[in-house]
Amino acid sequence: MIGNQGKKYSIVKTKDMLVFSTENFIVEKSSVLHSGIFNKEFSSMLASSVLAGVASIALIMIYGRTTLAYVVFILISIAGFSLFRKFVFKDRQMEIVFDLKAGRVDIALKGHKKKIKESFPVKNISGMVIEKETEEIVNRDGMAFVEKISLQHGAVIPGFGEEKILYMIKLNLSDNTDRLIYANSNMDDVISVHGVLKEFLKI
Numbered sequence: 001m002i003g004n005q006g007k008k009y010s011i012v013k014t015k016d017m018l019v020f021s022t023e024n025f026i027v028e029k030s031s032v033l034h035s036g037i038f039n040k041e042f043s044s045m046l047a048s049s050v051l052a053g054v055a056s057i058a059l060i061m062i063y064g065r066t067t068l069a070y071v072v073f074i075l076i077s078i079a080g081f082s083l084f085r086k087f088v089f090k091d092r093q094m095e096i097v098f099d100l101k102a103g104r105v106d107i108a109l110k111g112h113k114k115k116i117k118e119s120f121p122v123k124n125i126s127g128m129v130i131e132k133e134t135e136e137i138v139n140r141d142g143m144a145f146v147e148k149i150s151l152q153h154g155a156v157i158p159g160f161g162e163e164k165i166l167y168m169i170k171l172n173l174s175d176n177t178d179r180l181i182y183a184n185s186n187m188d189d190v191i192s193v194h195g196v197l198k199e200f201l202k203i
Contacts, residue, residue, distance in 0.1 A: 008022060008023070008024050008184055008186075008189060009021065009022035009024065009182065009189075009193060010022075011193070011196055013196075013200065016099065016100045016101040017097065017098065017099050017100065017101070018097075018098045018196075018197070018200045019095060019096070019097050019098075020095070020096045020098070020181070020182075020193075020197065021093055021094070021095045021096075021110075022093065022094055022181075022182055023092065023093050023094075024182055024183050024184050025094040025180065025181060025182060025183065026180075026183070043084070044080075044081050044084040044085040044088070045081055047080065047084045047088065048076065048077050048078075048079075048080025048081040048083075048084055049077055049080075051076055051080050052072070052073045052074075052075075052076035052077040052080060053073065055072055055073070055076055056069045056070070056072055056073040059072060092109055092110070093109070093110045094107065094108070094109055094110070094181070095107075095108045095109075095110055096108075096181055098122065098197075098200065098201065099122075100122060103121055103122050103123065104119060104120070104121060104122060105119065105120055105121070105122055105124075105125070106118075106119050107119070107179070107181075118179075120173065122201070123174075124173050124174045124175070125171055125172070125173060125174075125201060125203060126172045126173060126174050126203075127171075127172040127203060128169065128170070128171055128172065128194065128197060128198055128201070128203055129169075129170050129172060129178075130167055130168065130169055130170075130190055130191070130194055131167070131168045131170060132165065132166070132167055132168075133165070133166045133168060134164070134165050134166075135164040135165075135166070164185065165185055166183050166184065166185055167183070167184060167185070167186075167187050167190040167191075168180055168182065168183045168190070169181050169182040169183075169190060169193060169194050169197070
């Protein structure tokens, strides 16, 4: 298996088959509210805290201020975080199987279940390219406001306010369409994946 320390992707290869898996398969415009603030862990923590707060308030209204309300708050916060992270704010992974023996490419999305998204013949792949996309800062006033608030709370957000550069690997198909299969800000990482896939597919 081929991978990297950041676990952005994995490659399992045999003579006639290569399986490429990654979570970095979607390119989305970032909000002024940086992903460093609203990531999946924070969202899970926030959701579990709200749920725990509602349950505690309900118990206080029924039984008054008792130890039970605080115990319930702590238990729901802890258990809720794991459940929200696993089932609501879960990670999705894309898996691409290049099967040279069968002459087929299967693209699937994996969460709790594996779902085939698309299949097409290997011969339909006409090329593979690396493209660069730069996300420019649009709302500078909004970023300045968020940065000011974060500094007041002693929270420095790495990379906040900087232009975001992504390098993307795309499969070119014979029908003049393409498929984005990997995106990363680390150019060396993208070049490495591109080289392995291109050598295997001999394109």
